[in-house]
Amino acid sequence: MGTSSEVPDIVVGRLPIYLRALTVLEAQGQEIASSHELGQRLGISSAQIRKDLSHFGEFGKQGTGYNVDYLRRQLQRILKVESELEVALIGAGDLGHALAHYDGLNKRGFRITAIFDSDPAKQGEKPCACVIQDTANMAQILREKGYKIAVIAVPAEAAQEVADTCVEAGVKVLLNYAPITLSVPAEIQVQQIDPVVHLQRMTYYL
């Protein structure tokens, strides 16, 4: 990974925000954007944006702004979403269905190509281009197809076991919607989405 392994995680965390903003600007037909303009859109200082991007090279000349299309493609490359990445979704409840229907994933580098649920009543349903399969077959399918990314949308009680199975099957990136803290090996990337955690950290300030 060269120097990129030294980039602070908090900087990496802002890159997808920059990429999202650049994608919007490009869709609007804008060709050049200054760090100042990006910063105003994102509530981030222009100095911070320039410093973050400088970890990865030289993307613009002083005073001329960034070429929107070029910087967008560079960020896609850095974030490994130049070509579409396949995602396995585990859990086909309300949230799983919402994720399966969500076209925002496809547009931004990810495609759900396998869905698993332990409920026989759901197996065989087709909420998107793929059919819901039995969780019992998950380990084999994840391994055979070489899935590196999984989204966990099962109840809290089932989430750790699902995560363990994913990791054993070679998954490296887990997005966890279950409201528990997963225990995984250090080399596995985990992020959690728990709306209650987000709400409570804000209600503190009420």
Add this chain to the structure above:
Amino acid sequence: MGTSSEVPDIVVGRLPIYLRALTVLEAQGQEIASSHELGQRLGISSAQIRKDLSHFGEFGKQGTGYNVDYLRRQLQRILKVESELEVALIGAGDLGHALAHYDGLNKRGFRITAIFDSDPAKQGEKPCACVIQDTANMAQILREKGYKIAVIAVPAEAAQEVADTCVEAGVKVLLNYAPITLSVPAEIQVQQIDPVVHLQRMTYYL
């Protein structure tokens, strides 16, 4: 707010995680938990947990661990979720429906008591205890009922206008699921949930 206004935001952000873990421990019948045990569950050092909690008082005696029920109730008080808080949900698409059905909100301090959607075909539906109402009536209802918390689950194009309406109507806390960065006054709390941002900050490491 006294000294609490000086607590770093990153510390505030960990409190809901501690509260969640304590709620699980209590449901399992555990009465006492050490910072070491909590830390192991959460992947956070015990020193960090003790330091975080020390911002808010003295919750345990050296060597005896925390009283699970007491600490849980204190964190609920600190995070203002002792009694249920009412939440307005804007957007009744797939994600809005999933949120309306999600009992994890109710169990942890929040109840969706108003839902709005601009689609006449959805208005009148009842995905939970409340009926989907016309977004055109949102400002008036938010203001009259005094909503302080709103969840935005509308498409990106509509999100800024919805946020503006919420803020004008007195909402102080916004949880935004739309994939754009909202522009709001500094005194408004905003958090965003965008699964693609979470995925991309992990695929960087692939």
